Amino acid sequence: MALPLPPGLTHAEVAFLAEMEMVTIVPRQRLESMDLLSGQTPPLRPPHRAQLPLWLALLLKKQRRANIVPPPWLHPASLSEIIHRETKENPQTFSPPPPPPAHANPHDPGHARRLADADTILSPPFQPSCTASAPAGYLPYHWLEVAEALLAHAGDDMAAPAGEVRSLLRDLVEVRAAKMRSSTSVLGGAENGLMELTGVGAIELAESRAFVLGVVDGVRKIGAGAEAARREDEEQGGGIHDDDGSDDDMGI
């Protein structure tokens, strides 16, 4: 009954999440709005575009009821640009994630407003980062999963021959995998104690989660004694100025 899986999402679970990404489709048949648990779907009227979750778009595609519009970042030009940035401009870090979706605010021209509620902030896969209106040149969090699904099931809808896109994707996977591997060499000895992986993709995290977290935990356990001694020193040193020394170990 209890889940026998180790902590951290598996590949299958990541793929499940990626299927919730919204994509843009061009319907080929009329279909009335449906009452789904995640809200009503837009009524489909060819040739008006509509936004649907990937799993539903793939279902419609398989039944030849719709075509999928590939997201702009999956265009060969955009992919080559990202590869160039990853290899030449920033050979150390991952390329940045897409900027959060924003809307112009008519009451305050020049300042775009975040597309979010006060209490709910949308995060991938619920940000519209794989629709036709997503910005080109940025890889969304679920980039590889969405690209693979689109290539496998909607290869004929691609802007370029599927083979060309596929080979660019393979280059990108290799460049980024090399970065992931080299990032582990600084895992133990990061100068400021904070390791950043901004821009990494979900499947890349799933791939190396066990290894990276294992290294970090291992380094912590080896250094546990030294760390406890250092904290004790700091607490005694800080206690002269401040009676409440327990706050000091956060290193503010």
Added chain:
Amino acid sequence: MDIDDILREVDPTFHAIPQEKRDLQDLTRAWVAERCAPELLQWPANDLFERVNENIKRQIEKVEEMTGDMDPKTNFVLIVLQTELERFKYLVRSYLRARIAKIDCHTLHYLSTDDLRSRLSEMELAYATRHQALLHNHYLSSFLSSFPPALQNLNDTAGNVTMIDAPDLDSAVFVRLLRDTAVEARDVDVDSSTGGQENAIYILRWSDAKPLVDAGSAELV
């Protein structure tokens, strides 16, 4: 659709996310967090699960009603509804199973203080209490009863060594920041504090990440 809906659609300042979508986002986030965090997290407040379960029940009834007519047009809608239903049920089931796995692993720990007990839902609390009682009775009847009374406890904390296993709260996790916020991290050699940007992904100790996650400024990935 009435005039208000139309006006709302063209008004760029109105971005309220519909309740259903918010629930799905919350459910997904809770599931990912539970799958990644080393310890059991707070049972979600604001009746999220009651609402989701109620919706699932209603959707099942609707599917049962629609199965009756064999019109090919509704047939496809039926497939879509059922596919989505299965996806939702998978999310809920996987979430609950991930929680049960953690409760099974450290039952006594989660029953030991009121603070920890309040993280469990009513059903989980009943399950954990009964499970532990059964286990204890079984141990008593099979071997504990032949021990001296002083050694029969399962939750002895004498001599600074506790028998209650607890999850390792300093395990490393991946977090994504949901808004710009200060990130404080402890490490072996040095502690640090950085102004983190929205969407940044960090490796942190769970004990450092928990305040951020609880405040809603970060989520586990």
